[in-house]
Structures are given as structure tokens and as C-alpha cells.
Amino acid sequence: MRRLFLLALVLLSGCRPKTGEPLEAKVRFVPEHPTVGKAEVCIEVDPRLELVRVEVVGDMTHAGMIPVEAEAHPAGPGLWRVEDFDFNMRGDWVLTITAYDKKGKKYVKEVRLTVP
Amino acid sequence: MKTPDLLRVPLLGRFFRWRYSRFALQVPLLLVALLALYDGFFGRQLAPKNFATVSVWLHYRGFLVLAIAVLGNLFCAACPMLLVRGPTRFAKRFLPEFKWPRALCNKYFVIALTLFYLFAYEYWDLWASPWLTAWLILGYFGVAFVVDTLFPEGTFCKYVCPLGNFNFTLSTVSPTQITARDPEVCLSCEGKYCVNGRVETPSGRKTLREAPNAEGVRYPGCETKLYVPQIKSNMDCTLCMNCVRACPYDNVAWKLRAPGTEPAWARYKIDVVWLGVLLFFAGFMNAFAMVPPYYQLAEHLAEVLGTRNEAVLLSTIYVLWTGLGLFLTLGVTTLADRVSGVRASPLKAVRFWGSGFFPLAFAMWAGHYAFHFLTGWASIIPVTQQALANLGLPVGEPDWTLAALVPENWLYPLQVAILYLGLLAASYVLFRRARERNHFLAGGIVFTYFFLLVALALWVLAQPMEMRGTLLLPQ
Ligand code: SF4
Ligand code: SF4
Numbered sequence: 001m002r003r004l005f006l007l008a009l010v011l012l013s014g015c016r017p018k019t020g021e022p023l024e025a026k027v028r029f030v031p032e033h034p035t036v037g038k039a040e041v042c043i044e045v046d047p048r049l050e051l052v053r054v055e056v057v058g059d060m061t062h063a064g065m066i067p068v069e070a071e072a073h074p075a076g077p078g079l080w081r082v083e084d085f086d087f088n089m090r091g092d093w094v095l096t097i098t099a100y101d102k103k104g105k106k107y108v109k110e111v112r113l114t115v116p
Numbered sequence: 117m118k119t120p121d122l123l124r125v126p127l128l129g130r131f132f133r134w135r136y137s138r139f140a141l142q143v144p145l146l147l148v149a150l151l152a153l154y155d156g157f158f159g160r161q162l163a164p165k166n167f168a169t170v171s172v173w174l175h176y177r178g179f180l181v182l183a184i185a186v187l188g189n190l191f192c193a194a195c196p197m198l199l200v201r202g203p204t205r206f207a208k209r210f211l212p213e214f215k216w217p218r219a220l221c222n223k224y225f226v227i228a229l230t231l232f233y234l235f236a237y238e239y240w241d242l243w244a245s246p247w248l249t250a251w252l253i254l255g256y257f258g259v260a261f262v263v264d265t266l267f268p269e270g271t272f273c274k275y276v277c278p279l280g281n282f283n284f285t286l287s288t289v290s291p292t293q294i295t296a297r298d299p300e301v302c303l304s305c306e307g308k309y310c311v312n313g314r315v316e317t318p319s320g321r322k323t324l325r326e327a328p329n330a331e332g333v334r335y336p337g338c339e340t341k342l343y344v345p346q347i348k349s350n351m352d353c354t355l356c357m358n359c360v361r362a363c364p365y366d367n368v369a370w371k372l373r374a375p376g377t378e379p380a381w382a383r384y385k386i387d388v389v390w391l392g393v394l395l396f397f398a399g400f401m402n403a404f405a406m407v408p409p410y411y412q413l414a415e416h417l418a419e420v421l422g423t424r425n426e427a428v429l430l431s432t433i434y435v436l437w438t439g440l441g442l443f444l445t446l447g448v449t450t451l452a453d454r455v456s457g458v459r460a461s462p463l464k465a466v467r468f469w470g471s472g473f474f475p476l477a478f479a480m481w482a483g484h485y486a487f488h489f490l491t492g493w494a495s496i497i498p499v500t501q502q503a504l505a506n507l508g509l510p511v512g513e514p515d516w517t518l519a520a521l522v523p524e525n526w527l528y529p530l531q532v533a534i535l536y537l538g539l540l541a542a543s544y545v546l547f548r549r550a551r552e553r554n555h556f557l558a559g560g561i562v563f564t565y566f567f568l569l570v571a572l573a574l575w576v577l578a579q580p581m582e583m584r585g586t587l588l589l590p591q
Contacts, residue, residue, distance in 0.1 A: 019160075036580075057516075061244040062583040063163045063170040064492020067516050090408065091583030092244070094162055116589055 020106035023099050027111045034115055038084040041070075043097055047078035049107070053100045054080040061092040072097075087115045121369040122292060123360065132357045132370070141194035149196050149253055155503040156250025164495060165516070166246035167503040172253070173243045175496050178489025180283065181482040185375070189287040192273065192280055192354035200261040207265045216271045223281065223387040227394055230278040231438070234398050238405055239430055241585040270339030274352055285392050286478045287350040288382070288471075289541060291375040294347055294359060294368060301367045302345035310344040310359035310368060313337035321364065335362040344368050349382040376541030379471035380548040386463055389470040390442070396473045397441035399480035400573055401434065407579035414587045426587045445470060448565040456555035469562050472545040476566060479538020480573055483531040487577070490527060494518035531577045539570045 023045065030040035041056055054072035059065065068088060072080035080099075087093060095111040123129040131137050148171055156168030163169040176191075183190040242248050256279075263272040273280045296302050307314065313324030317332035324336060337359065338344075340352040344359050344367075360368045384392075404410050410433075417432060418424050449465040458465075498514030505511055522530070543563055550559025 059162055059164050060583050061163050061241070061585060062173075062488075063166075063243065064174045064488050064495050065164050065583070066492070066495075067164065069517070089581055089583065091581070092585050096162075114584060114586065114589065 020098065020108040023097060023107035023109035025097065025099075025109050027095070027097065027109070029113075034085075034087050034113070036087055036090055036115060038086055041072070041082040041085045041095070042075075043072060043080040043099075045078045045080070045099065049078070049099070050102050051080070051099045051107075052102055055098045056082050056085060057096045057098070058085065058087070059094045059096070060089060061094060065089070090115055120372045121297070122372065123368070123370045132360055135361065138193060138356055139199075141190075142196045142199055145194050146196035146199055149257075151500070151503050153250050153253055155499075155506065156246040156253070159246060159503060159506055161246050163244045163246060164492070165499060165502065166249075167499045168246040168249040168253070169243065170492070170495055170499045172249050174488055174492050177485045178493065181286065181478070181485050182489075184283065184286050184290050184478070185482065186291070188290040188292045189283045189350060189353060189355050192283050193356060195280070195354070197257055197260040197277075198273075200257060200264060201269070204261055204264040204269075207261075211265060213268065214266055216267045216275060220275055222275075222385070223391045225275060226278055226281045227387075227391055229276070230282070230391075230394065230398065231434070233278050234402065235430060235434060237402075239427060244585050269336075270341065273354055274340045280354065281391060282395065284351050284353070285388075285395055285474060286481065287353070288378045288392075288474045289376045289478045290350055291372055292370055293350055293373050293378070294342075294344060294353055294355070295371050296345040296347075297367045297369045299345050301365050305365065305367075308343065309335070309337060309362045309364060311337045311341060312362075313358075314362045314364060337362045349378055349384070351382075351384065351388060376475045376537075377544060379474040379541075380545040382471065384467070384471055386467045389467050389473070392473045392477055393442065393445050393466070393470055394438065396477040396480055396569070397438050399477055399484065400441075400569075400576065401437055403480070403484040403573070404576050406581055406583060407576055408582050409576075409579060411582060411584065411587065411589075415589075418588055424588055429587055444565070445473075448562055452558040452561045455561060456550075456553040456558035458553065469546065469549055472542040472549075472562060472566060475538045475541035475545065476569070479535045479541075479570075482538075483534040483573070483577060486530060486534060487527055490522050490530070491524070528578060532574060535570050535573055535577075539566060542566050 026044040028042045028044070030042065043054060043056075045051060056070045056072055058068040058070075068086050070082045070085050072082045075081040092112065092114050095113070097109045097111065099107045099109075101107070123132060131140075134140075152168040152171050155166050159166050159168070163173075180191045236242065240248055242252060259276070260272050263276050302308075307321070307323040309323060312326075314335040314337070315322050315324050315327055315330045315332045317327070317330045322330055322332075324330075324334060335358070339356070339358065340354065342352055342359070344363070347353070357370075360370070379392075413433065414429050417429055421428065421432065423429070446462045446466055449469040450462040452469055453460055453465040460468075495516075495518060497518050498516050501511045501514040505514075543566070546559040546563050546566070547556075550556045553559075
């Protein structure tokens with residue numbers, strides 16, 4: 001019985017959608033410590049990655065909050081930027097940065113910050 | 117006045133008389149609990165995108181207060197935790213059964229557990245952690261199993277379960293109640309089967325109490341030991357409908373009644389009243405812990421106490437607030453007693469006036485939960501899709517922008533309306549109590565206290581939200 005359960009778990013976790021490779025990136029904000037309102041999000045990656053699309057999704061850590069979604073724009077070699085990311089509430093935020101390269105490969109990075 | 121009996125409604129009555137009606141209600145919630153466990157342990161650890169946190173902290177709590185307001189304690193009726201009964205009955209064959217200690221046959225143990233749970237909720241940010249939420253569900257099943265194995269059935273619901281007792285307390289304002297159709301029939305009822313259980317043996321009808329092992333068709337009685345003709349309150353009633361099935365005379369009714377009025381005529385024991393008072397102040401704190409003034413207070417307290425230890429600060433805030441609440445309640449109700457010429461003890465004063473807190477407690481929690489539920493109700497769709505996708509089911513791409521049920525600017529007026537309705541019901545309780553004493557000024561004193569508490573609650577709900585896990589910002 002236990003083996004069956006373990007086997008089912010392994011199989012089920014095998015079915016889970018792929019989340020992507022870890023993205024090596026430096027993430028900065030302007031202002032450095034964002035407060036409630038708009039802020040710039042700068043994402044610096046290795047230019048050799050040849051990314052074609054970068055998305056930023058901001059979630060609060062409480063269930064039921066609508067995520068803030070934004071598309072980053074290229075702003076130089078390996079530099080991507082969201083000019084007016086809307087931190088619309090005080091509290092803990094989790095930014096999920098999802099990037100795709102030319103071949104469609106997906107990279108993901110998570111950044112946690114507190115907006116006072 | 118004759119009030120409608122919901123068990124006379126054709127399909128509803130038939131459903132609740134059916135032996136497996138409770139099981140049918142429990143299965144969907146069991147499936148929800150299993151999916152929450154799976155996603156909580158193995159899914160993405162992000163509260164708004166995990167089925168465990170969204171289903172437990174948003175929908176379970178939202179639907180719970182809605183069900184209590186519209187019908188009654190349906191969530192105890194459908195509680196999947198009681199599906200541990202099969203395993204506990206098996207385990208009982210090998211283990212001794214103990215009597216629940218007399219000293220704990222009241223609500224004080226539940227009050228202590230509720231306080232601990234509220235502390236844990238803030239300290240470990242249960243609302244933000246799918247993993248801890250899954251552990252909470254699992255732990256709950258485990259405790260229900262242990263308590264129901266070692267003690268008589270019903271012990272867990274009545275004396276241990278903080279959630280069940282939360283439901284019991286808030287359902288005192290519900291618009292329905294179990295009662296006897298004809299009390300005369302009960303007077304001549306030989307077995308009091310609604311409470312003692314019934315077994316139809318080949319040699320005749322017996323109570324399960326006198327013949328616990330008799331062969332035959334068995335109808336368990338009320339596990340929380342409520343005797344139908346004497347029921348005056350929803351306190352301790354899980355709406356399991358055992359009494360309906362156990363009564364051989366079809367003499368149990370599930371009647372509609374005026375919502376919010378029970379606390380005006382029911383006489384609760386002091387431990388029950390304290391539970392109601394505590395739930396109001398705890399509900400207030402639960403909302404206050406999500407607004408900026410709470411964090412400012414924590415910073416100030418950290419300076420005064422010279423510590424940034426979150427456990428110390430959180431405990432201090434909770435102890436001060438609930439202590440202040442209980443102390444003020446003692447003071448104000450005693451003053452009302454003295455003004456009306458009664459020289460009883462302060463505890464008797466709380467017992468007399470304190471049931472007015474029940475509708476207030478309901479309104480406080482309902483106002484707070486309504487906010488979360490209505491802002492994020494539709495998020496259950498993408499999180500369910502994602503959890504099922506994790507299980508390998510083809511359910512399509514989740515749409516994470518699904519969220520609000522009503523426009524955001526409706527929320528505060530709605531919360532105001534809920535709190536005023538609570539205050540209205542509480543003032544009815546106070547008016548009835550004051551009329552008993554023939555002294556309306558005494559009722560007015562307690563009403564002023566309630567009014568100020570509601571004003572304070574409205575101020576809290578009007579603050580901008582701040583959803584932060586850490587009490588203090590890093591220095
Ligand atoms: S409700 Fe039914 S079982 Fe209970 S005392 Fe009355 S007649 Fe007897
Ligand atoms: S058996 Fe007891 S708990 Fe169940 S519905 Fe009847 S009175 Fe309520």
C-alpha cells in the first residue's frame with residue numbers, strides 16, 4: 001500500500017507542469033526601496049542569454065489578491081526594464097520574473113520585498 | 117407563532133433524514149481538504165497561487181460566515197474531520213476510552229486553544245504559507261483522530277475544536293434552530309432517543325445507551341448531548357441531524373427563527389459568554405493586524421520594551437488587547453448592574469449583559485471575511501486549475517486576473533452595513549435585558565460601550581490594508 005502511494009506520488013509529480021530554469025539576474029528598483037505606487041524594475045541578465053521576452057508578475061503574500069502583471073522592455077544589452085510597476089498595496093510582495101530565450105526556453109527568478 | 121420547519125420542505129427533509137446525508141455533505145469538503153494538502157505540500161509556495169491558502173483562508177472562511185448568516189452551522193454538518201470516525205471506531209477496539217476531565221467540561225480549554233491559534237496565525241503567518249496551512253489541516257485531522265479515539269465521540273467538537281466552537285458561537289445569530297415539533301410527544305417518549313440514540317433490534321426498540329452493542333439498525337443520538345425538547349440555543353449543535361434520524365416519532369424540527377435574537381433570551385453559562393466576548397476582541401485584532409497603525413504600534417512597543425523579538429511583541433499586544441477587552445467588559449457590565457440596583461458579582465453581570473457580544477462578534481468576523489472573500493473569490497478558479505494541472509489533469513491555462521466579485525468601492529459600505537446590523541442585533545439583546553430589569557439606562561451604558569467598540573472597528577476597517585508577514589521592518 002505504502003509503495004503504491006509513493007509510486008502514485010512520483011508519477012503525479014512527474015506530471016507537474018515545468019516551472020523553468022533558474023534565471024541568473026540582478027534586480028534593482030528605482031527608487032531603491034519602493035513604496036506604495038509606481039516604481040521602476042530593472043532586470044540585468046547575462047547578454048549571452050539572448051532573451052526575447054521578459055514578464056514581471058507581482059503577487060502579495062495573501063490569498064485572493066489580484067496579481068500585478070507587466071511586460072519588461074529591452075533597455076540595452078542584457079538590460080530589461082518595467083518603467084511603472086504598480087506596487088498597489090503595502091506589504092510583502094513576491095515578484096516572479098519569467099524570461100524566454102530565442103529557442104523558447106523558459107527561465108524564472110523570484111524576488112521578495114516588503115513595500116512599507 | 118408557528119414558524120416554518122425546513123425538514124417539511126420536501127427534498128430537504130428527505131435528504132436530511134437519509135442515513136448518509138452527512139457523509140454526502142462531508143465528501144466534497146474531504147476532496148477539497150485532500151487537494152489542499154497536495155497543493156500545500158507540493159505546489160508553488162505562494163499564497164495567492166496555491167489551493168491550500170486560497171481555499172482555507174479565503175473561501176472556507178467566507179462561505180462559513182455566509183452559511184451561518186443565511187442558514188446555520190453547515191460547516192460543522194459537512195466537517196470532513198469527522199470522517200476519522202471510521203478509523204477511531206476501529207482503534208477504540210484496542211485502546212481504552214477515558215472520560216473527558218470534568219475540569220475541562222467547559223469552554224475555557226477552547227478559549228486557550230483559540231488564543232494560541234490566533235497567536236500562531238500571526239506569528240507563523242499561516243495565511244501566507246501553503247505548507248503550514250497544509251500542516252494545519254493534517255494536524256487538525258490528527259488531533260480529531262486522537263481525541264475521538266481516547267474519549268467519547270463528540271468530545272472533540274464540544275470541548276477541543278476551536279473552529280467548531282467559533283461556528284457554534286457565531287451560529288447563535290443564525291436564522292434556524294433544531295427544536296421539538298411537539299413538546300408533549302417528548303414528555304411521553306420512553307427512550308429520549310434524540311440524545312440516547314436508537315437501535316431497532318429483532319426483539320424491539322432500545323436506546324444505544326442501554327444496549328450499545330445490540331445488533332440491528334442503529335441511529336446514533338446527539339454526540340454533543342443536546343436533548344431536543346430543551347434546546348434553546350445553537351451552541352454545541354453541529355447540525356449533524358442525528359436527532360432527526362434517531363427520533364422514532366418524527367418529532368424533530370429544524371425551524372426558522374428571527375436571526376440575531378437568540379442571545380436576547382438564551383441564558384448562556386459564563387464560559388460560553390467569555391468565548392463570545394473573546395471572539396469579538398480576537399476578530400477585531402485579526403483585522404487590526406492588517407493595517408498600518410498596528411505596525412506603528414509594534415514599532416512603538418519595541419522601543420518601549422527595548423526588544424525586537426516578535427513573539428514577545430505579539431504576545432504583549434494580544435495580552436494587552438484581550439486583557440483590556442475583558443477588563444472593560446467586566447467594568448461596564450458591573451456598572452450597568454449597579455445602576456440598575458443589582459449587587460451581583462461582576463461575573464454575573466458579564467453573564468447577564470455579555471451575550472450582546474455574540475451578534476457583534478459575528479459582525480466583526482463577517483465584515484472582515486467579506487472583504488477578503490469578495491475581493492478574491494474568483495481566484496479559486498485558477499488555483500484549482502493549477503492544482504489539478506499539477507496532478508496531470510488537462511484543465512486549461514489558469515487566468516490569474518480573475519478575482520473580485522464586487523467593485524472595490526462597495527466593500528467598505530458593505531462592511532459598515534454588516535457592523536451596524538450586528539450593533540442593531542446587539543442593542544435588541546441589551547434592550548430585552550434592560551426591560552427585564554426595568555432599567556433602560558443600564559442597557560444604555562452597555563450600548564454606549566458597544567457603540568464605541570463598533571466605531572473603533574469601523575475605523576480599523578477603513579484603514580488601507582497592509583499585508584505583511586514581519587511585525588517590524590528591518591532596521
Ligand atoms: S425529540 Fe423525539 S426522541 Fe427526542 S424526546 Fe422528543 S420524541 Fe423523544
Ligand atoms: S443531534 Fe445534536 S448536534 Fe446533531 S443536529 Fe441534533 S441537536 Fe444538533
